[in-house]
Amino acid sequence: MERITAEELDSTEAVEGVHLSALAAGERMSLQEFRIEPGKDVPTHSHPHEQAGYLVRGELTFVVGEKNGEREEIVLQEGDSYVLPGGEPHAVSNDGDETAVGIDVFAPPRTDPDWKD
Incomplete structure (x- = not known):
């Protein structure tokens, strides 16, 4: 077993106001x-x-399906979960009053995302 402690996490501000931290990663999936x-x-x-x-906390609005000219807005509330297929264009906005916090799982592992650059 590999353990990643909170002290080892390196948060990156991928875009203004959006902070991402790579968590544990295995051979078939990774967490963020x-x-x-x-x-x-x-x-x-x-x-x-x-x-x-x-x-985990807050509210987010996902916009999905833009690659086919169709666009769908989906509002997620605290406690909701979701799944996006690979290759699906998507955008996310926080229109709420508090910082939205959550966890993503990627398969295959996303161990070298472009936001780390």
């Missing part, structure tokens, strides 16, 4: 913590990894 400040967003992007997540 996110913190998105009120009024901040993650621009539309995609990656080949399947992404499943859990919203």
